[in-house]
């Protein structure tokens with residue numbers, strides 16, 4: 001006998017077509033995910049702030065498939081242009097998901113996607129794009145099967161699917177902040193999906209700025225994927241994973257207390273640890289550029305001179321993320337214009353800030 005979900009599925013398959021549209025932001029990790037195992041499982045828990053201005057818009061259109069064939073039928077446009085490299089990547093990911101979404105081969109799919117930030121900015125787009133795709137797929141499942149009506153179940157599945165596309169993407173599903181990776185310090189935290197962490201934030205972190213200073217817009221010499229893999233032979237890997245767990249515990253207290261100087265210390269220690277791990281991988285590599293280091297020196301000097309609580313972090317690339325509270329925006333923007341912009345590629349700075357997470361449009 002057909003169960004309710006299967007029955008719905010067969011009926012929906014023959015009748016429905018439609019589309020979903022999601023806008024999903026990037027995120028910036030404060031405690032970094034660096035090292036993974038199995039199918040995209042993290043070696044340590046991480047926590048990130050959800051961003052606003054750096055996002056992916058994605059529309060997923062679906063209709064019953066007219067011609068039967070092998071695999072998934074997918075048409076893909078990036079900024080209104082066909083993009084075979086992206087299409088192939090998304091297709092391979094969707095095919096890997098057919099055990100989870102068995103209806104995919106029965107449909108004709110069309111994805112239109114675009115980023116708010118230029119593709120050439122050297123900003124990783126995998127967190128925003130994979131979270132947008134995961135959200136579209138969960139909306140599709142819910143439309144066809146009616147299985148994800150509970151918002152918590154919806155977000156959890158979207159986070160899990162996003163993780164399979166790119167680890168850090170699983171944290172973009174939630175407003176303000178998210179924790180990914182099992183830790184006794186966050187009840188309900190899991191290696192399989194991220195959980196919301198808004199409740200751990202003092203209000204000042206909910207309006208924190210994160211300006212991205214573009215040091216280099218070029219393609220990275222070593223991908224994050226390859227970087228994670230190199231952690232497997234890194235002699236510092238185990239102590240690093242312990243350190244990340246301890247720092248996460250400490251950071252949760254600091255976030256609650258609204259202690260910006262201590263937040264800055266942890267954020268900077270994490271960023272430099274991440275890059276130190278790259279330097280002592282075998283083979284060793286570096287993603288920071290001379291101007292990344294010069295900016296770090298100037299940020300530290302400015303903080304020492306003014307006492308303003310600004311700090312930096314980096315992801316796996318040369319660009320500097322400058323974090324600071326809303327109340328010192330005018331001072332910090334003047335500092336950026338005078339001392340940091342001249343060090344940026346084409347004086348390129350992307351203003352971003354902590355935000356409310358994905359939006360269905």
Ligand code: DP6
Pocket residue numbers: 028029031032033034040046124126165166167168169224225228274315316
């Ligand atoms: C340094 O999520 O890009 O930004 O899972 O292989 O897609 P994959 O890696 P990815 O790694 C992100 C690394 C990081 C730290 C972080 O975001 O936690």
